[in-house]
Amino acid sequence: MSKVRVLVGTRKGAFILSADGQRKDWEVSGPFFAGWEIYHMKGSPVNPDRIYVSQNTSWSGQVIQRSDDGGKTWHAPGGGVQKSPEGFPVGESNRFVYDTSAETGKPLTTHQWYDGTQHPWEFKRVWHLEPSLTDAEAVYAGVEDAALFRSTDGAHSWQELPALRGHGTGPQWQPGAGGMCLHTILLDPADPERIYIAISAAGAFRTDDGGQSWKPINKGLHSQFIPDPNAEVGHCVHHIAMNPQRPGVLFMQKHWDVMRSDDAGDSWREVSGNLPTDFGFAIDVHSHEPETLYVVPIKSDSEHFPLDGKLAVYRSRTGGNEWEAMTNGLPQKDCYVNVLRDAMAVDTLDECGVYFGTTGGQVYGSADAGKSWAPLVHNLPAVLSVEVQTLP
């Protein structure tokens, strides 16, 4: 029977929730890396036992951890085969250095700050790790301040793909409230040279040549705070989702507005439709029905919680515009949590499972594509990210 493994990153550690294909009884393991912020953890599609983890604190910076046995044991890659005197594996996988060399990088050292002045580009943390679709040793990292890095040696070492920051608009990029983060990385399963990324608050970008060149893909986005309606960059894209069966169709939760693109991001149109509020962070697509979407509407950019204290996932089965509230099993009173941008995921079982985590520490799951929900776990630290692995 198939199994499901839910990887949960929280403000104070990582957790793994496991269940069989029924998805009723969940076993919780963790906390791993207790006390550290775990922005993201994700398994390799090539080798599901290979899991990459972004571990960070403001005190001690960035560490990348890796498991080769499905989360039973972990180590920080790098540093050869050294062991500490206590036998603990050691490594150096936290070295993210911007490429400013004249040969391969660009001498880009500043971006726009909140007050409009230029501000130094400073590495802070890894927001998102995206393992390669074809090579378990290859993994991409989206970082704050925004840049894209890649490792081809299992996270031992990291190199920036500098053409993204250097493509021309970099000095205009500015941070959103959560920092200037590259938070979304989508790899096109049909075209290994095509990658989509998104940055708050610069917008979405695409490469069609494996990262050697990039272009902004923000036409059709409209943001109240940007005076120029045709602005190439500056949009606060919160998240983008794709169904791998139709990689040219993208769905976006922008700061405000739920958007759709049918041409690989070249143009976008709004599909917020009858949503009660179109502010939000998380968005995902059903694993078998490419026109079925999920969002979690949040009241506003000033009040990051559900409308009226009622937690609801909204589902569209028409690719947007027509939405229905899926509330069965979710709290409908006094609920004031948030669902962050990387905290929703789907499994690939026959009846698609949908999962999301809250800043209140609950992880909810639906084994019937959203019709009903139940908490997998109630009281974790604030959830930053949720990823799902469907295992044979």
Next chain:
Amino acid sequence: MMRVVLPYHLRTLAGVEGEVRLEVAAPANMRTVLDAIEARYPVLRGTIREHETGKRRAFLRFFACQEDWSLEPMDAELPEAVASGKEPLLILGAIAGG
């Protein structure tokens, strides 16, 4: 043998319990101490001082013989009591955040 007390999260990261005891070549200063720590625990590279600049991370502080050593030059010689191991060198995380 010098004695160094690491903050909790760095002890768990490096997999050590209690104080770290290190042989540090004379003259003992913060640079040679951190070099020795990082040589023994490469996973701590970048967690106490930044990779490229070598600067102390902002939320960490150094104390020697009850004196704040954080803003002293990296090459400033540490007190004899610390260099000899009579007193530990403290690396502390700022009391901030949740």
